[in-house]
Amino acid sequence: MREQLLAAEKVKAIDWRDGMLHLLDQRLLPAEENWLPYDSAEGVAQAIRQMVVRGAPAIGISAAYGVVLGARARIAAGGDWRAALEADFKVLSESRPTAVNLFWALNRMRERLERVRDGETPLQALEAEAVSIHESDREANLTMAQLGMELIRKHQGSPQALLTHCNTGALATGGFGTALGVIRAAHLDGLVERVYADETRPWLQGARLTAWELANEGVPVSLNADAAAAHLMKTAGITWVIVGADRITANGDVANKIGTYQLAVNAMHHGVRFMVVAPSSTIDMSLESGDDIPIEERDGSELLDLGGRRVAAEVHAVNPVFDVTPADLIDAIVTEKGVVERPDAAKMAQLMCRKRLH
Numbered sequence: 486m487r488e489q490l491l492a493a494e495k496v497k498a499i500d501w502r503d504g505m506l507h508l509l510d511q512r513l514l515p516a517e518e519n520w521l522p523y524d525s526a527e528g529v530a531q532a533i534r535q536m537v538v539r540g541a542p543a544i545g546i547s548a549a550y551g552v553v554l555g556a557r558a559r560i561a562a563g564g565d566w567r568a569a570l571e572a573d574f575k576v577l578s579e580s581r582p583t584a585v586n587l588f589w590a591l592n593r594m595r596e597r598l599e600r601v602r603d604g605e606t607p608l609q610a611l612e613a614e615a616v617s618i619h620e621s622d623r624e625a626n627l628t629m630a631q632l633g634m635e636l637i638r639k640h641q642g643s644p645q646a647l648l649t650h651c652n653t654g655a656l657a658t659g660g661f662g663t664a665l666g667v668i669r670a671a672h673l674d675g676l677v678e679r680v681y682a683d684e685t686r687p688w689l690q691g692a693r694l695t696a697w698e699l700a701n702e703g704v705p706v707s708l709n710a711d712a713a714a715a716h717l718m719k720t721a722g723i724t725w726v727i728v729g730a731d732r733i734t735a736n737g738d739v740a741n742k743i744g745t746y747q748l749a750v751n752a753m754h755h756g757v758r759f760m761v762v763a764p765s766s767t768i769d770m771s772l773e774s775g776d777d778i779p780i781e782e783r784d785g786s787e788l789l790d791l792g793g794r795r796v797a798a799e800v801h802a803v804n805p806v807f808d809v810t811p812a813d814l815i816d817a818i819v820t821e822k823g824v825v826e827r828p829d830a831a832k833m834a835q836l837m838c839r840k841r842l843h
């Protein structure tokens with residue numbers, strides 16, 4: 486399965502090459518495939534803020550490379566470059582608030598910097614750390630794909646209809662995806678009859694990115710309006726809702742793209758299983774519950790305008806872009822460290838004590 490999955494890894498969103506970070510501009514997909522080069526921490530922070538790159542793991546990986554770019558410029562400028570680098574950590578940490586992978590990656594970079602030994606080159610150490618964050622996310626994707634696929638098979642070994650939300654694929658990660666990685670593995674294992682992809686208003690990550698990734702690989706996919714999900718659970722024989730996460734708290738609550746919570750409520754009502762797939766870098770054990778997660782609010786124009794043109798009435802628009810699904814609506818959280826069924830605080834604590842599987 487691992488070899489098959491690696492062969493299915495066709496799209497990537499992040500490329501560290503020739504000392505520069507190259508990002509596939511996700512705002513233009515699928516109409517245009519345009520790569521943008523970045524050589525500064527400020528540039529990378531702006532790319533994250535403006536959604537050139539998005540998806541929790543991809544944001545963390547990009548921020549790690551942003552630290553490398555910042556350190557290179559600060560070292561070249563001379564003086565107390567470590568103190569000056571704090572400004573880069575700050576600008577990167579302020580780029581988006583909800584996905585904890587961003588802060589996790591910045592912490593890893595900071596800790597690596599503090600561990601630089603005599604005789605080591607700080608810049609090389611930081612670059613190696615960023616590459617390792619990128620590579621380990623790819624490995625985590627492979628492990629989670631296998632574990633999630635086995636969970637689907639355990640409940641039903643025949644082809645079935647799955648529903649997903651937002652984009653959790655190659656574009657959102659360092660590998661081929663979290664929830665979408667599980668869906669890819671299930672497809673390779675003959676377990677997928679059809680994938681229903683929520684369009685995911687207002688950024689249309691489902692319509693533009695998920696549908697594109699799946700269609701490119703020949704996975705049978707139908708696009709649906711977000712509001713059609715309950716109806717489809719009732720009529721289309723959906724067995725699993727499979728989503729990613731931006732932050733999972735110590736009690737198993739999950740922040741993910743706005744609309745995930747209502748999917749979980751609807752799944753419970755219709756007897757549809759609900760799976761969350763995320764690397765352990767998405768788990769924030771410092772927060773007791775989802776009530777403590779900062780929820781990003783974006784500009785109302787994302788709802789009021791379409792294609793740069795005002796289409797809504799001139800009213801105030803409320804635009805929270807994530808919501809929190811309580812743990813008791815979740816059947817399983819799949820991570821590279823293992824699977825937690827019916828998550829709660831005790832099971833999450835036990836999971837985080839285990840060693841990585843890879």
Ligand code: MRU
Nearest residue numbers: 539540541651653657729730742
């Ligand atoms: O606003 P976005 O596009 O960054 O939101 C992305 C999501 O909510 C994803 O579901 C989540 O990051 C998991 S990606 C593997």
